[in-house]
Amino acid sequence: MQFIIETFNHYGYIVLLVALMLELIAVPLPGEALMTYCGYVIYTGKMNWVISVIAAAIGTIIGITISFFIGKSLGIGFFEKYGHYIHMNKQRLDKISNWFQKYGNKLLIVAYFIPGVRHITGYFSGITNVSYKKFAINAYLGAILWTTTFITLGKVLGPNWERYHLLLKKYLLIGSLIIAVMIMLIYIYKSHKQIVYEFVLKMLNNSLTIFHSFGKVKALIGTVVAVFLVFSTLVMGIIQDFLAQEFREFDELTRYIIVHVFDEDWGTAMRVFSNSANMYFLLFIILLTAIFIMIKGKNKLLELRFLTISFLGAVALSSMLRNIFHRIGPTGTEYTFPSAENIMAVVTYGFLTYLVIRYNRKLWINSLIISLYLVMCLLPGLSIIYFNIQYPSDVAAGYEFGFVWLSLSIIMLEVYRVLPKLR
Structure with a gap:
């Protein structure tokens, strides 16, 4: 060299x-x-x-x-x-x-x-x-x-x-591998969509046969999801100390880059960015999502129900995780791991994005919507690190848990959408 x-x-x-x-x-x-x-x-x-x-x-x-x-x-x-x-x-x-x-x-x-x-x-x-x-x-x-x-x-x-x-x-290697895996999973799903669909229907149908009740199947699925969340939280709590050194390196590097890329002139813009995760603004997005459901939705009551579940669940999840991990942020006044703002942004914007893509068939519009979604998720995290309100690892964890909860909410919505067809 x-x-x-x-x-x-x-x-x-x-x-x-x-x-x-x-x-x-x-x-x-x-x-x-x-x-x-x-x-x-x-x-x-x-x-x-x-x-x-x-x-x-x-x-x-x-x-x-x-x-x-x-x-x-x-x-x-x-x-x-x-x-x-x-x-x-x-x-x-x-x-x-x-x-x-x-x-x-x-x-x-x-x-x-x-x-x-x-x-x-x-x-x-x-x-x-x-x-x-x-x-x-x-x-x-x-x-x-x-x-x-x-x-x-x-x-x-x-x-x-x-x-x-x-x-x-x-x-960068870790990020590239994650993107690569996501691309492969999307490709596998698109190439074998019918097989995946038939497998899900078969599994749900078997569940109906075992429990002889549509209501019991819903209770079973809800229980499985709850257990998954609880044990995921406990596992993350156990490995927190193990990851502490990794967090310090990640926090130091990320903070260094952001501070050197965005100077003091970005202060006003960053304050605007932080408002994208403001609770009042997120409630406005929830209202827009509800209006969209009432206009475009095919299962309006079901979608409204899961909109509520995903939002309130994200609030409860972020609060529960912060109290479990007990990690004090840079300000020294509150728990910040994982970032509640980023969990809420990922879930709130994500649910609306999913519904828009689900009911729209134009590729360029869907690509634009996804890009806008990623930007809206990125902005609050960027501003939080810029103002040193939370550690970069808090923000990263917020994204991770947010996407987990969002994906579970969407999966549950689609499962409940299919279940009536199996009665």
Whole structure:
């Protein structure tokens, strides 16, 4: 790494372009560390951010395109024979090939953030005969996102780039893996929707047969959900001490980045952002959701009931969790883990978002609604960390628990929607 940095200091953009090109051909070079260091050099004023991102993206795009056409021209037989020279033996090749045929093209955007995966995605795109158009759209967009992320973070971290690089890389890897899993689950659901639907109906039907009562089935489902929540809370309480050190690292890094990205001029905007999780504003969103249900809903009474359950349940859940974990926030006056504001924002905006998407068939509108939802969830968390009201880990936990409760509420709504058909 030291040799690469010294060479980079002399030739800058050329080294950045060539190094990333070679890494995407599967030459073992520390591309992410180099981009983070490049960000630091930009911080010192010796390089330009725009030119650096362009050079890095071009190098990455050239590298992965070369690997794509190599894979396309040589085919799988060549890699079975010679793949061990680039750390791809036959056993690993077979596993990756099976995985890539199912999910690879859909994960090209986030694959760059996963060590070992980004080095072979180009080859397997070619080997599995992915069309160049589909490959280019996803791979090139991912290249721009990957290079921009690490160079920008290096610029933000400045002199602390080396101190925080490995920690930052770890959290980006975790986030990328979560996104990858979500993409695979969505793909599996869309590809096997009928099988999933029939399985759920069969399970519910068996429950009806066992309990001989529609009402008892509802009670059973409610009990299972309650038990799940209680035990999830207890487990989280037990592992809290174990995660304490991890929290400190995460809090330190996240707080450092936000403080350096958003200066004092953002104060007014952040106060506006914080209002998106204000209880009065959230009640207004609940009212809008109720109006939407009355206009568009197909099971109006059921949807209104679960709207109430999801909202009041989120209030109760956030209060219960904070009292269980007993974690005092930065102000030293109240429990803040997990963030109640973020739990409420995720659930309140999420329930409305789900209903809008459920009754709308236009893809561009749904994409816009989802993007708006994610922004509305992000804003209160950002403002909370900016004003140092809660720790970043409080905010992250709020998102996590909020999504768990929201998903359970939606699942229960859809289960109860199906149950009358089985009577």
